[in-house]
Amino acid sequence: MLLQQLVNGLTLGAVYTLVALSFSLVMGLLAILNIAIGELFMLGGYLGFAVIAAHFPLAAALLIGMGGAALVALVIDKIGYEPLRQAPPITPLLSTIGFSIILQNVVTNVWGSDPLQLPSGLFDRRVHIGSVQIGVMQLVVIGVTVVLVASVALLIQKTAVGRALRAVSENREVARLLGVSADRITLFAFMLSGALAGAAGVLISLHYAAITPYIGVDTGLKAIAVMVIGGTTSVWGALIVGPLIGIAEVMTIAFGGSQMRDFVVYGLMIVTLLLRPQGLLGARSDSGQPV
Amino acid sequence: MSTYYAGLLADIGILVLGALSVYIILVTNQLSLGNAGFMAIGSYVASFLTAEQHWAVTPALIVAALTACVIGVIVGFPALRLKGIYLAIATLGFGEMVRSFFLVFTPMGGSGGYRGMPHVSLGYIWIWAAGILLLVTLLERSRLWLEMRAVHDDERAAGLVGINTTLTKVGAFGFGAAVAAIAGGLFAHHYIYIEPGNFDFQRSIDFVLAVILGGSTVGAGALVGAALLVLLPEWLRFLADWRLAAFGVMLILVLLTRPQGILDRPLLALLRLRRNRAA
Numbered sequence: 001m002l003l004q005q006l007v008n009g010l011t012l013g014a015v016y017t018l019v020a021l022s023f024s025l026v027m028g029l030l031a032i033l034n035i036a037i038g039e040l041f042m043l044g045g046y047l048g049f050a051v052i053a054a055h056f057p058l059a060a061a062l063l064i065g066m067g068g069a070a071l072v073a074l075v076i077d078k079i080g081y082e083p084l085r086q087a088p089p090i091t092p093l094l095s096t097i098g099f100s101i102i103l104q105n106v107v108t109n110v111w112g113s114d115p116l117q118l119p120s121g122l123f124d125r126r127v128h129i130g131s132v133q134i135g136v137m138q139l140v141v142i143g144v145t146v147v148l149v150a151s152v153a154l155l156i157q158k159t160a161v162g163r164a165l166r167a168v169s170e171n172r173e174v175a176r177l178l179g180v181s182a183d184r185i186t187l188f189a190f191m192l193s194g195a196l197a198g199a200a201g202v203l204i205s206l207h208y209a210a211i212t213p214y215i216g217v218d219t220g221l222k223a224i225a226v227m228v229i230g231g232t233t234s235v236w237g238a239l240i241v242g243p244l245i246g247i248a249e250v251m252t253i254a255f256g257g258s259q260m261r262d263f264v265v266y267g268l269m270i271v272t273l274l275l276r277p278q279g280l281l282g283a284r285s286d287s288g289q290p291v
Numbered sequence: 292m293s294t295y296y297a298g299l300l301a302d303i304g305i306l307v308l309g310a311l312s313v314y315i316i317l318v319t320n321q322l323s324l325g326n327a328g329f330m331a332i333g334s335y336v337a338s339f340l341t342a343e344q345h346w347a348v349t350p351a352l353i354v355a356a357l358t359a360c361v362i363g364v365i366v367g368f369p370a371l372r373l374k375g376i377y378l379a380i381a382t383l384g385f386g387e388m389v390r391s392f393f394l395v396f397t398p399m400g401g402s403g404g405y406r407g408m409p410h411v412s413l414g415y416i417w418i419w420a421a422g423i424l425l426l427v428t429l430l431e432r433s434r435l436w437l438e439m440r441a442v443h444d445d446e447r448a449a450g451l452v453g454i455n456t457t458l459t460k461v462g463a464f465g466f467g468a469a470v471a472a473i474a475g476g477l478f479a480h481h482y483i484y485i486e487p488g489n490f491d492f493q494r495s496i497d498f499v500l501a502v503i504l505g506g507s508t509v510g511a512g513a514l515v516g517a518a519l520l521v522l523l524p525e526w527l528r529f530l531a532d533w534r535l536a537a538f539g540v541m542l543i544l545v546l547l548t549r550p551q552g553i554l555d556r557p558l559l560a561l562l563r564l565r566r567n568r569a570a
Contacts, residue, residue, distance in 0.1 A: 033376055080543060087550045089376050090322050094503050095546045097496060101539035109532045221387060221492060228380060262391035266384035273381045274369050 003132045005254050006247060011138045011207060013246020014145035018200035019223035020230065020238040021152060025193040028233045029169045030186065032089050036076055036096040037197045038220025039103035040069040044201025045211045046111055052118065052206065058140065065202035066195040072103070073194025077187050100216070108213045118209040141203045148199060152192070153235045165189060169233075225269040231279020241280060297413050301481050303521045304413070304420040308474035309494070310501035310513035311427055316467040317507060318436070319460045320443040321370065322379045324495050325386030326471045329359045331490035332389060333472020334479040335399050341480065342407035352419070352476040356469040363468025367461035386495050393487040404486030411480040419477060423470055427510040439463060471498075504545055506554030515554050 019041055026034045044065035051061040080095035125136045156162035167175040168185045176182050204219075205211040226245055230237025245265060252261040272279060309330060316323045333355040340351035366385060373381055394402045430436050441449040442459050450456045479485045497520060505516020523541065527534035545553065 027376070031376055033380070079547075083547055084550065090379075090499075090503070091546055091550050093376070093379070094500065095543050097500070098539040098542040098546070101542070102536045105533065105535040105539065109536075217492065221383070224380060225384065260391070260395055263388050263395070266387045266391070269384045270369075270381050270388075273377055273384075274372055277373075277377065 001254075003130075005250050007132060007134055007138060009247030009250035010243050011141045011246070012204075012250060013243030014142050015200045015204045015207075015219070015242075016223050016226045016246055017238045017242030018145055018148060018196050018203075019219055020226035020242055021149060021235060022193040022196040022200070023220075023223055024227045024230075024232050024234075024238060025152075025189050025196070027227065029165060029189045030081075032081070032092045032096075033224070034076065034081075034096045034190075034193065035093060035220070036072075036080075036099040036103060037193065037223075038216030039100045039107075040072060040194050040197040040216075041201040041204075041219060042211070042213060042216035043072060043103055043107060044069045044198030045205035045215065046107055046116070046201075046213075047198070048202030049116055049118065049205055049211055058206070061206070062144065062199055062202050066198040069198025069201070070191040070195040072099075073190045073197075074187065075099075076194075077190035081190070082183065082186070104213055104216070111213070113213055115210050115212045118206070135207070137207045141207050144199065144203060148196060149235065149239050152196070155192075156235065161185075161188065222265065225265050227279075228269045229272045229280060231281050234279055234281045237279045237281035299521055299525065301413050301416050303517050304416040305474050305478050305481065306497065306501055306517035306521060307420045307513050308423055308470055308477070309498040310505065310517050311423055311510065312467040312469075312471035312474065313498045314467075314502045314507070314510060314513050315427065315470060316463050317502060318439045318443055319463040320446070321460060321463065322375075322499070323382040323464075323467065324379045324492070324499065325382035325384070325389075326467065326498050327490040327492070327494035328382075328386035328389035329363060329468040329471035330475035330478065330494065331393055331487065332359045332362060332468075332475065334475030334485050334490070335393060335396075335405070336472070337476030338405055338408045338479045338485060339399065341409055342405075348409060348411055348415070348476075348480055352473055355476045356472045359472030359475075360465040360469040364461055364465040366468070367464030370464060371457060371460060383492065383495070386490070386492060390487045390490050393490075400486070402487065404484055406484045408480050408483050410483050411477065416477050416481060419473055423473065424510060424514060431510055500542065503552055504542065506552030506558075508551055508555050509559055511559065512552050512554040516552065519553075 019037065022037050022040075023034070026032060026037075047068045048061040048065040051064045052058070076096060076099050080099055081092045084092045084095060126133045127136065127139070128134075154162075156165060164175070164180045164185050165188070167178065167180055168182050172182050175185075204215070222245070226238055226242050229245075230239075230241035248264075249261055309326060312326050312329065313323055316326075333352075336358050337348070337351045337355035340346040340354060341348055346354075366382075370378055370381065393399065399405050438449070438454045439459055441452070441454055442456050446456050449459075475490070478489070482489075501516035501520045502513055503516070504519055505514065506512025523538055524534050527537050530537050549555075
C-alpha cells in the first residue's frame, strides 16, 4: 500500500517537475512569470488526447502535444512579451493572463467543458512487482520526464544554445554585444518551455485517462511552488522537489488531511522565498548558475 | 432598476474596493497577487460577527478591516525582503494558504461554506465603495501619497531624503488589506453565502486586472476597471461562447497600446479641462 502510493506520488511529481521546469525556463531567463503555462499544459493534454483518440501511437501524441504548445508559446512571446519587454514585469504577467483566458475559452468551445475520457483498456496494462502494481503509463510518465529533464539540463550546460541562454539570463545587453541574438534566445526559451508544459499535459491526461479545461490552474500554481522551493534557476531542484510534493500530496489524500496539503506546500514556498530565495538547490546569486 | 442590473452594480462596487486594495499596495511598487486572502479574512470575520454575535453590519465591517489590517502589516514585514515578481509569487502563496485554511476551518463551515448573515442593500455597498474611493482620491493629494510614490520611483533615494520606506511599504500593505477585507465583508453580506472557493487565485487576478485595465496610476482607474471587468463580458454576450476569448484579446490590446491603463493623469486633466470649458 505504502509502496503503491509512493509510485503514484512519483508519477504526479514527475508532472510537477516538468511544469515547474517550464516556468523556470522563462523565469530564469527573463524574470517574468508566464501564467499561461498552466493552460499550455492543459492544451497539450487535449492535443495528446485527440491524437490517441485518432488511433495514433503515444509518441505521436507527445510530439503533437509538445509541438502545439510550443507554437502557442511562440505566439505568446511575439504578441504578449516582446512588445512589452521594456514595461515593468507586471505587464507581461498580465498579458499572459490574457492568453490563459483565451486558451481556456477556446479549448472549452472546441472540446466542451465536461471532462473528456479515454476508452478504458487503452493504457491500463499493469506490471506486478511483488505487491506493487505499476501501470505501464506510470512508467512512461516517469521515463519520459527523466529523459526530458536530462535533455534540457544537457542542452543548457553543454550546447551553444545553452551557453547563449545562460549568457542572456546573466546580462542581456552584454550578451547582445557579444553577438548573441537575445530575441531569438528568448523565443527559443518560450518555445522550449511550452514544449515541456505540453509534454506534461499529454502525460498526465493519458495517465488519468481524463481531462478537463480547468486542470491548468491548479497544476500551474502548484508547479510555481515546486519551482520556487527547488530554486527558480536550478534544473535539478525541480527534479527533486516535484516528486517530493507529488508523494506528499498522494500520501495526504490516501491517509487523510488532504485539504491541509496546499496550506503546507504554499507555506513552504513562502518560507523558501524568505529564508533561501535561491531555493533548496539553487546556486547563490553571486556565482551565476542560471537556468 | 431590474435585479439584473442591481446585481451587476453590486459586483462593480465590491470589485472597486478589491481593485483599490491592490492599487494602494501597488503605489509603493509592490504587486500583491494574494488580496483575495485578505478579502477572505474580512469576509469570514465580518460574517462571524453578524451571524454568530449578532452585531450590526457596519461595526462588524470595521472590526474585520482592522483584523485584516493587522494581518496585512504582519505580511508586509517579511514582504520587505522580496521585490518584484518574487513578492508577487509570495503573496500568491499567501492567498492560497488563506483559502486552504478556510477549507479545513470547520467552525466556519469549512469546504461546505457558511451562511446566516443579514443581507445588505446595493446602496450600502456603494456608500462604502464611494467613501473609500473618495478617501483614496483625497489621500492622492496629500504628502503621504507623494512619499508612497517616491518609494515607488526610487526606494533608495526616497530613504535618503528621509522618508521612512519601511513604514510606508508596510503601511500600504495594512491599508490595502483593510480595504480588501471591507470588500470581503460586503461580498459576504450581499451574497449571504460564502465558501473558500469564492476567494481563489482568480479573484486576486480580477482585482489586479481591474487596476491595470482602468489605470494603475490614478485611484479613479479602479472604478473604470471594475466597471469594464464586470460589464464587458455582459456587453459581449452577442459573441456567445466566445466572449471570454474576446475579453482576453481586448485585455492584451489594452496592455499593448496603453500599458498604464485606460485612465491616467493626462486623460484626467483633459476631462477636467473640458468640463471647465463647458461650464
